[in-house]
Amino acid sequence: xxxxxxxxxxxxxxxxxxxxxxxxxxxxxxxxxxxxxxxxxxxxxxxxxxxxxxxxxxxxxxxxxxxxxxxxxxxxxxxxxxxxxxxxxxxxxxxxxxxxxxxxxxxxxxxxxxxxxxxxxxxxxxxxxxxxxxxxxxxxxxxxxxxxxxxxxxxxxxxxxxxxxxxxxxxxxxxxxxxxxxxxxxxxxxxxxxxxxxxxxxxxxxxxxxxxxxxxxxxxxxxxxxxxxxxxxxxxxxxxxxxxxxxxxxxxxxxxxxxxxxxxxxxxxxxxxxxxxxxxxxxxxxxxxxxxxxxxxxxxxxxxxxxxxxxxxxxxx
Amino acid sequence: xxxxxxxxxxxxxxxxxxxxxxxxxxxxxxxxxxxxxxxxxxxxxxxxxxxxxxxxxxxxxxxxxxxxxxxxxxxxxxxxxxxxxxxxxxxxxxxxxxxxxxxxxxxxxxxxxxxxxxxxxxxxxxxxxxxxxxxxxxxxxxxxxxxxxxxxxxxxxxxxxxxxxxxxxxxxxxxxxxxxxxxxxxxxxxxxxxxxxxxxxxxxxxxxxxxxxxxxxxxxxxxxxxxxxxxxxxxxxxxxxxxxxxxxxxxxxxxxxxxxxxxxxxxxxxxxxxxxxxxxxxxxxxxxxxxxxxxxx
Numbered sequence: 001x002x003x004x005x006x007x008x009x010x011x012x013x014x015x016x017x018x019x020x021x022x023x024x025x026x027x028x029x030x031x032x033x034x035x036x037x038x039x040x041x042x043x044x045x046x047x048x049x050x051x052x053x054x055x056x057x058x059x060x061x062x063x064x065x066x067x068x069x070x071x072x073x074x075x076x077x078x079x080x081x082x083x084x085x086x087x088x089x090x091x092x093x094x095x096x097x098x099x100x101x102x103x104x105x106x107x108x109x110x111x112x113x114x115x116x117x118x119x120x121x122x123x124x125x126x127x128x129x130x131x132x133x134x135x136x137x138x139x140x141x142x143x144x145x146x147x148x149x150x151x152x153x154x155x156x157x158x159x160x161x162x163x164x165x166x167x168x169x170x171x172x173x174x175x176x177x178x179x180x181x182x183x184x185x186x187x188x189x190x191x192x193x194x195x196x197x198x199x200x201x202x203x204x205x206x207x208x209x210x211x212x213x214x215x216x217x218x219x220x221x222x223x224x225x226x227x228x229x230x231x232x233x234x235x236x237x238x239x240x241x242x243x244x245x246x247x248x249x250x251x252x253x254x255x256x257x258x259x260x261x262x263x264x265x266x267x268x269x270x271x272x273x274x275x276x277x278x279x280x281x282x283x284x285x286x287x288x289x290x291x292x293x294x295x296x297x298x299x300x301x302x303x304x305x306x307x308x309x310x311x312x313x314x315x316x317x
Numbered sequence: 318x319x320x321x322x323x324x325x326x327x328x329x330x331x332x333x334x335x336x337x338x339x340x341x342x343x344x345x346x347x348x349x350x351x352x353x354x355x356x357x358x359x360x361x362x363x364x365x366x367x368x369x370x371x372x373x374x375x376x377x378x379x380x381x382x383x384x385x386x387x388x389x390x391x392x393x394x395x396x397x398x399x400x401x402x403x404x405x406x407x408x409x410x411x412x413x414x415x416x417x418x419x420x421x422x423x424x425x426x427x428x429x430x431x432x433x434x435x436x437x438x439x440x441x442x443x444x445x446x447x448x449x450x451x452x453x454x455x456x457x458x459x460x461x462x463x464x465x466x467x468x469x470x471x472x473x474x475x476x477x478x479x480x481x482x483x484x485x486x487x488x489x490x491x492x493x494x495x496x497x498x499x500x501x502x503x504x505x506x507x508x509x510x511x512x513x514x515x516x517x518x519x520x521x522x523x524x525x526x527x528x529x530x531x532x533x534x535x536x537x538x539x540x541x542x543x544x545x546x547x548x549x550x551x552x553x554x555x556x557x558x559x560x561x562x563x564x565x566x567x568x569x570x571x572x573x574x575x576x577x578x579x580x581x582x583x584x585x586x587x588x589x590x591x592x593x594x595x596x597x598x599x600x601x602x603x604x605x606x607x608x609x610x611x612x613x614x
Contacts, residue, residue, distance in 0.1 A: 018452045029468045142592035144544045146551045147585045150567060154578045253459035260552055271460065272552060275467045283464065291455050298455075 004306045012299045017069075019291045020284075024065045027280045034082040037278050055082065068284070079281040088285045092267065096289065099266030101171050101178070102258065103251045106186045110193030110251075111244055115237075117194060118201025122236075123228060125206060133198065140195040145254050149188045149261045156184060168264040185262050189254040193247045200243050204236040238309055245301030248294050339605045350601035353594040360591060364410035373404035375561045393583055396566070397573055402580065405561035406587060412562045413591065416477045417542035423481035425535050428488020435489060436496030437519060447493065450486040458483050462545055463554050471557045476549065480542050491534055495527040529606035533599050540595030547588050563588050 035051040036043065043051075052058050056067060071077040078088035117137070121130045140148070156162045163184050169177040208214065209232055217227045255268035263269075267286055274282035367373065378398045387394045393402035435446040453461060462483035469475030499505060499522070508518050549555035550564025558565055563584040570580035 015451060015455060018448065019455055022452050023456070026464060026468070031468070031470065138593065138596065139589070142540065142544075142596055143589050144548050144551075144592075146548055146564075146567065147588060150571065150574070150581050151585065154574055154581070158575050158578070249457040253457040256459055256463070257548055257552065272463070272554070275463055275554065278467075287456060287460060287464070290457060290460060294457065295455050 001306060005303055008299055008302045008306075012295050015295055016292055019295070020069055020288055021065060023284050023287045023291075024068065025061070027284055028061055030278055030280070032278050034278065034280055038082050038084075055080075068281075072288075078285040081279050081282055083277055083279050088281050091270065091282070092285060092289060095265060095267045095270050098168065098170060098264060099255050099259070099268060102168075102182055102185050102189065102264060102266065103255055105182070106189035106254070107193065107247060107251050109186060110190035110247065111197060113190070114194040114197025115201055115240070117198035118240075119205060119228075119233070121198065121202045122205030122209065123224075125202075134202075137195045137198050140191050141199070143191075145188055145192060145257045146261055148191055149184070149258060152184050152188065166262040168262065181262075185258045185264065189251055189258050192254065193250055196247070196250070197240065197243060201236065201240055204239055205232060208232045208236040238305075241301055241304055241308070245298050248297035252290050252294065349597055353597040353601075356590060356594045357598060360410060360594075361414060364407055364414055367407050368411075373407055374401065375404040375408040376400060376559050387579075394577070394579065396569060396577075396580055402566075402583060405566055406563070406584060409561040409563045409566060409584065410587065410591075412473060412556065412560065413543050413546060413588075416473060416480065416546045417539045419477045420480040420484065420542045420546075421535055421539045423478065424484035424538065425488055425531070427481070428485040429492050429531065431485070432489040432492025433496065433519065433524075436493040436500075437515070437523075443493075446489060450489045453483075453486045454490075459545065459548065463549060463552075466549060466554050471555070473556055473560070476546065476555050480545050480549075483545065484538050484542065487534065487538065488531070491530060492527060495530060496523055499523050499526050529603070532606065533603040536595055536599035536602055540592040540599070543588065543592055543595070 033048075034055070035048045035057060039047055039051060049058075056064060059067075068079060071079065076089060078092065080087055081091070117133055121133045124130045152163075153165060157165050164181055167181055169181055171178040171182075205228075209228075214227060214232055217231055222231075252268070255266060256272055257268070258264065259266040259268040260272055267289065270282060271286040271290075273279075274286060378400055379395065382395050393406060396402055396405070431446050435443040462479050465479035465482050466476055469479055505518060505522055508522060513521075546555060547562070547564035547567075550562040551568045553565075553568065555564060556562050558569075566584040567581045567588075570577070570584075573580055
């Protein structure tokens with residue numbers, strides 16, 4: 001098992017290094033010279049050269065990459081914004097907790113509700129409840145998040161006055177205010193996850209239920225409840241774990257949209273502004289942070305797999 | 318000689334039967350698949366032909382008639398600049414359909430070729446391609462597509478390519494996985510033993526067997542492309558205004574949600590209906606082409 005974990009961790013580290021290099025090179029392709037963007041069109045050639053020198057923009061790309069990545073690893077320093085020389089590290093420090101306060105409840109809510117809906121649909125397969133749930137799942141799979149968000153605002157905020165239009169309060173500042181403002185963003189972000197998990201859980205459950213050992217259990221006269229929860233669920237959930245790992249990506253993608261619709265000062269909004277303003281260090285930092293979180297989630301899933309399914313462990317040797 | 322002739326005839330007959338059966342399962346799967354196929358055809362026909370028949374101008378402004386309610390002249394009313402919403406829906410549909418079809422086709426073409434190379438030849442080339450795929454798949458797709466779109470500039474063509482590049486890894490993974498799996502099959506091993514060339518095996522056995530999964534992935538990706546396109550246009554990273562897209566129509570409507578919610582609701586419903594139609598037709602194709610794939614795609 002140790003060998004398996006070590007192997008997985010090393011792969012993950014390699015992947016993160018490749019991602020950082022890839023993002024850095026990608027940023028070099030962005031049109032526009034950061035010095036010219038920061039100093040404006042009227043800047044003299046000398047000022048621009050000076051600026052480029054002070055940021056090290058005249059060095060070869062790989063030298064720049066090396067300086068950037070070693071600063072992050074050894075000093076925890078993500079560099080400075082090219083636009084207003086703001087410290088990117090502290091910027092991320094103030095923004096990331098806000099994103100997590102929206103994303104984490106969304107992830108937990110999405111996974112729990114998704115599993116629940118999937119199991120209920122599978123147990124009641126063919127019934128009216130299953131049919132209603134399946135229609136809803138298909139509807140939410142096809143609805144982009146910005147539309148769920150806006151339709152919710154039209155109904156819940158403008159007509160029923162249940163939630164505020166937009167805005168954000170951090171939970172550690174005023175918890176009551178946080179709950180009323182974060183409720184809809186969290187639900188919007190979770191809905192897609194609910195739909196994906198529900199569909200996957202349902203189809204896995206149906207597959208497992210049709211297998212011989214479940215039939216044997218029925219023939220033994222075990223109660224349906226015991227069959228479902230003791231025997232079927234365990235095997236049905238193994239593939240679902242992969243899907244849960246992938247939800248991290250969905251939540252992050254959702255954050256970019258939701259933070260912009262509801263004007264939440266999180267890392268998704270920071271990333272979009274960075275892209276719009278061609279602020280290299282901000283975009284690089286955001287993408288790196290986001291990818292590290294994604295890779296970490298997948299790593300956890302892989303390790304969990306190793307514990308749950310002995311076949312996976314053996315195949316790695 | 319006679320045996321050979323019969324064999325060919327039987328094979329031809331079997332193929333025909335198979336195709337008929339696929340079609341029957343596809344359309345026999347209830348009214349939903351039929352309805353969704355019809356909706357797709359309707360969207361394509363309307364967005365292509367209507368501008369030729371009717372006098373539709375998506376960009377002419379009429380500031381006196383801002384936010385007008387639906388009327389005989391403006392079927393869906395007008396937006397905040399007095400532009401005809403119906404005309405913008407039709408032209409926006411053109412953009413959405415075109416971007417999704419072109420991006421999907423681009424991704425399929427590039428992804429299938431790279432996936433075939435990775436799956437079939439192996440070695441260092443394969444490892445490079447798969448590592449690149451892993452890297453891109455570790456960056457959330459929306460974020461990756463946003464960055465590529467920013468690099469390419471804001472136009473219909475660059476957005477198409479950005480969305481296409483974002484979907485390429487899904488094809489590489491699928492083709493590569495399928496080929497690795499199929500290569501183990503006895504009939505492929507037998508073909509190799511008989512001395513058939515690799516290319517012949519590839520095109521005669523491997524590709525046709527991977528085809529059902531590919532066509533399903535293609536259909537579902539068309540829906541995904543529309544989702545990405547509308548989200549990016551909503552965020553303002555997509556296509557430049559004043560070109561109408563359903564995404565930027567919703568984004569324009571945001572300031573007028575209280576006064577005229579229909580400005581957001583109409584394009585929103587168009588987006589959802591189109592994506593649902595693509596998803597359900599994809600599901601229908603999957604069930605008719607290869608029932609074993611149910612629940613796996």
